[in-house]
Amino acid sequence: MKLIPISPALTETKQFYITHLYYFDINEFMNASHFVNLSSFSISLVNRRMKILIKNIGVLVQTEEASGEGSGKGSGEGSRQKVCGARMSVLPCLKDAWIALDSGLIADYGPMDSFPGISDWSNLKVIDATGKCVFPSWCDSHTHLVYAGSRENEYSDRLKGLSYQEIAIRGGGILNSAALLRKTPEKELYDSAMLRIKEVLLQGTGAIEIKSGYGLDLESELKMLRVIKKIKDTSPLTVKSTFLGAHAVPSEFKGNTAGYLNYLIAEMLPAIASEGLADYCDVFCEKNYFSKEETLKVLEAGLKHGLRPKVHAEQLSHSGGIEAGVCCNAISVDHLEFASDSDIEFLRNSSTMPTILPGAQLFLQLPSAPVRKMIAAGLPLAIASDFNPGSCPSGNMNLMLGLGCMLYKMTPEEVIHAGTLNSAYAMDLSSSHGSIAIGKKANLFITREIPGYSFLPYSFGSNLVETVILNGEIQ
Numbered sequence: 001m002k003l004i005p006i007s008p009a010l011t012e013t014k015q016f017y018i019t020h021l022y023y024f025d026i027n028e029f030m031n032a033s034h035f036v037n038l039s040s041f042s043i044s045l046v047n048r049r050m051k052i053l054i055k056n057i058g059v060l061v062q063t064e065e066a067s068g069e070g071s072g073k074g075s076g077e078g079s080r081q082k083v084c085g086a087r088m089s090v091l092p093c094l095k096d097a098w099i100a101l102d103s104g105l106i107a108d109y110g111p112m113d114s115f116p117g118i119s120d121w122s123n124l125k126v127i128d129a130t131g132k133c134v135f136p137s138w139c140d141s142h143t144h145l146v147y148a149g150s151r152e153n154e155y156s157d158r159l160k161g162l163s164y165q166e167i168a169i170r171g172g173g174i175l176n177s178a179a180l181l182r183k184t185p186e187k188e189l190y191d192s193a194m195l196r197i198k199e200v201l202l203q204g205t206g207a208i209e210i211k212s213g214y215g216l217d218l219e220s221e222l223k224m225l226r227v228i229k230k231i232k233d234t235s236p237l238t239v240k241s242t243f244l245g246a247h248a249v250p251s252e253f254k255g256n257t258a259g260y261l262n263y264l265i266a267e268m269l270p271a272i273a274s275e276g277l278a279d280y281c282d283v284f285c286e287k288n289y290f291s292k293e294e295t296l297k298v299l300e301a302g303l304k305h306g307l308r309p310k311v312h313a314e315q316l317s318h319s320g321g322i323e324a325g326v327c328c329n330a331i332s333v334d335h336l337e338f339a340s341d342s343d344i345e346f347l348r349n350s351s352t353m354p355t356i357l358p359g360a361q362l363f364l365q366l367p368s369a370p371v372r373k374m375i376a377a378g379l380p381l382a383i384a385s386d387f388n389p390g391s392c393p394s395g396n397m398n399l400m401l402g403l404g405c406m407l408y409k410m411t412p413e414e415v416i417h418a419g420t421l422n423s424a425y426a427m428d429l430s431s432s433h434g435s436i437a438i439g440k441k442a443n444l445f446i447t448r449e450i451p452g453y454s455f456l457p458y459s460f461g462s463n464l465v466e467t468v469i470l471n472g473e474i475q
């Protein structure tokens with residue numbers, strides 16, 4: 001092996017090795033047995049972009065190269081956008097692998113025994129991941145993470161026997177959260193939401209959708225959406241924003257759902273769209289909330305403003321939300337506990353991502369969505385947290401994947417697809433997130449030493465995430 005110093009100044013403390021692509025700190029890399037391709041030297045100017053090499057990875061999970069379904073390692077047109085049916089049980093991985101991150105993106109990766117060559121760089125960080133797994137960050141495609149207060153008192157009422165609907169009829173539930181949110185200053189909302197953002201970030205989430213829907217009037221919905229925009233601008237997470245004005249009928253429109261929807265369509269939607277504050281438009285399609293017809297009306301109005309639909313569908317009863325969502329080309333329909341066989345048929349002929357929210361299902365003790373039937377029918381499936389104060393006060397995607405196995409009899413491979421690439425699809429992020437591919441965002445996490453990827457959903461309730469990297473930076 002030959003040592004080539006970049007400059008005398010740099011060699012005072014470290015020696016550097018350069019090839020055509022990567023720059024490594026040789027002092028840290030000496031104990032890896034894969035070395036510089038000296039025939040391809042081209043000394044470049046040193047710049048200060050952050051680079052990270054993770055080497056000796058026990059298992060690199062959800063790689064594009066090994067799948068056989070895409071066009072290779074890249075994140076371009078041919079790579080997988082979602083994983084459907086029986087394919088969900090095959091998880092592409094590389095054992096004993098390395099991955100290089102550069103300028104916030106995945107630069108390359110592969111098995112250690114075919115490491116292509118090394119260059120070196122002053123601001124390179126090398127991480128040894130022996131015995132550990134590296135996952136692409138979780139994508140959480142359904143949350144209500146911006147809210148005021150909490151609802152543990154209602155939780156106590158529910159434990160004493162009241163149903164979610166009974167609590168709502170008594171003025172609790174969403175309307176309770178709305179009353180509190182309207183009184184809460186924007187800064188306070190942002191500060192409390194950022195605490196939750198930091199919590200889920202350290203649990204491995206790298207992209208998240210956040211809904212409005214606790215404002216229920218123009219001013220308060222705008223306040224929520226501006227908080228979401230500020231989170232997007234100030235946190236390292238990739239954030240998508242959803243307008244959920246049709247979450248409940250506010251008290252001032254009690255008994256006048258039509259009047260509220262006219263207000264929502266005539267005043268709220270245009271104002272929100274003109275400020276560019278939302279990516280999607282969502283409706284809680286449910287008995288005592290919004291019917292299938294009302295859902296269609298709101299979704300169609302949202303589409304006119306360029307907001308693609310998402311739907312809260314078939315959670316507490318069968319209400320036609322899946323059919324309404326598919327009719328309007330929704331990007332996802334979420335919950336699905338009461339989905340029927342004909343709903344599965346609607347979904348089979350659509351580009352809509354069925355999404356389950358196991359935390360809310362468990363918290364409300366609801367029946368399981370027909371997940372095995374959906375997968376057997378060839379459908380893809382996403383998992384999200386539904387992080388919200390009323391029915392899932394957790395945004396821990398590791399826990400959600402564990403619950404996916406326990407509640408729906410999904411396999412570890414299936415839940416990992418559901419929490420990465422498929423939930424990225426449900427936010428229109430499959431091209432840039434959700435799997436390990438060259439050019440995708442360098443959003444990933446390194447676990448503690450674990451025997452393999454199945455250990456993660458198996459160890460429900462534990463946080464095995466040791467190092468989080470978002471946009472190529474260690475958090």
Ligand SMILES: [Zn+2]
Pocket residue numbers: 142143144312386388
């Ligand atoms: Zn929800």
